[in-house]
Amino acid sequence: MVLRLTFAGRKGGVGKTACTVATADDLATRFLMNVLVIDMDPQANTSAWLGMSDPKRTMNDVLYNSTIDGALNAAITETEWPRVWLAPAEEELASREADRVPASDSRLRRALRTADLSWVDAVVIDSPPSLSPLMLNCLTAADTAVIVTDSERGGLDGVARVLSTAAVIAEDSNPTLRLAGIAMNKYDASTSEHAARWTELGELYAGWPRWRLPKRAAVATAYGASAPPRQFRSANSFVLAMRDVVDHILATREEGE
Ligand SMILES: Nc1ncnc2c1ncn2[C@@H]1O[C@H](COP(=O)(O)OP(=O)(O)OP(=O)(O)O)[C@@H](O)[C@H]1O
Numbered sequence: 001m002v003l004r005l006t007f008a009g010r011k012g013g014v015g016k017t018a019c020t021v022a023t024a025d026d027l028a029t030r031f032l033m034n035v036l037v038i039d040m041d042p043q044a045n046t047s048a049w050l051g052m053s054d055p056k057r058t059m060n061d062v063l064y065n066s067t068i069d070g071a072l073n074a075a076i077t078e079t080e081w082p083r084v085w086l087a088p089a090e091e092e093l094a095s096r097e098a099d100r101v102p103a104s105d106s107r108l109r110r111a112l113r114t115a116d117l118s119w120v121d122a123v124v125i126d127s128p129p130s131l132s133p134l135m136l137n138c139l140t141a142a143d144t145a146v147i148v149t150d151s152e153r154g155g156l157d158g159v160a161r162v163l164s165t166a167a168v169i170a171e172d173s174n175p176t177l178r179l180a181g182i183a184m185n186k187y188d189a190s191t192s193e194h195a196a197r198w199t200e201l202g203e204l205y206a207g208w209p210r211w212r213l214p215k216r217a218a219v220a221t222a223y224g225a226s227a228p229p230r231q232f233r234s235a236n237s238f239v240l241a242m243r244d245v246v247d248h249i250l251a252t253r254e255e256g257e
């Protein structure tokens with residue numbers, strides 16, 4: 001079974017998309033995996049980061065045609081990033097939130113199950129910043145979730161909400177869902193506020209794997225250039241921290257298998 005990983009967080013702008021693309025690039029370059037990135041956010045930032053503009057078919061079509069077997073394959077396109085493929089998003093994807101269809105939260109899961117993904121080693125799913133039906137689709141389709149928060153006050157409320165939602169999904173509709181840990185992004189070690197939030201995270205989630213992902217302006221530069229953060233030397237500490245996350249996910253997955 002291929003890895004199906006999602007980065008989830010309720011707060012906007014915490015770095016779910018940055019984690020998604022950095023992870024996809026890491027799996028593809030360091031582990032030579034064929035990676036399918038699925039953009040489930042109508043803002044389509046992941047699609048833009050991977051250099052996709054004006055796609056012909058998107059996850060909007062896939063969810064709309066969710067009863068058709070193999071609908072996902074028609075939306076998958078190559079990217080300029082080696083070994084990374086994309087099922088892009090578009091703004092209209094937001095309309096799928098309001099669909100009243102059977103098993104509405106399982107549409108992405110079904111799309112993955114009925115697609116030909118025999119050539120794919122890992123699926124990385126970017127989710128929107130809300131506990132919306134699209135995010136529920138991401139958590140229902142994934143086997144591994146990493147919660148992403150920023151290092152500011154209020155970020156931890158979002159963590160609790162996503163965790164409890166994921167726990168319900170794991171209980172009710174997706175028993176394979178595993179919460180791999182919590183990533184605190186945009187962390188600035190010179191800021192006492194961030195250090196306090198890290199301590200607080202440790203107190204609240206003592207038994208959980210936790211990672212600090214450093215704040216590096218080059219991450220945003222990479223987005224502007226539609227390039228992997230790895231290509232920017234000053235994003236190095238962020239890239240290395242993401243590798244720890246990926247190593248942990250792969251190692252604990254092997255243990256669980
Ligand atoms: N570690 C980091 N250091 C500096 N900038 C970062 C870092 N991570 C992300 N960013 C930048 O912060 C902005 C928001 O990040 P990103 O788009 O990944 O967040 P998001 O959680 O996906 O947002 P949304 O909720 O809108 O989908 C982007 O400009 C991104 O390049």
Ligand SMILES: [Mg+2]
Binds near residue numbers: 045127
């Ligand atoms: Mg995003």
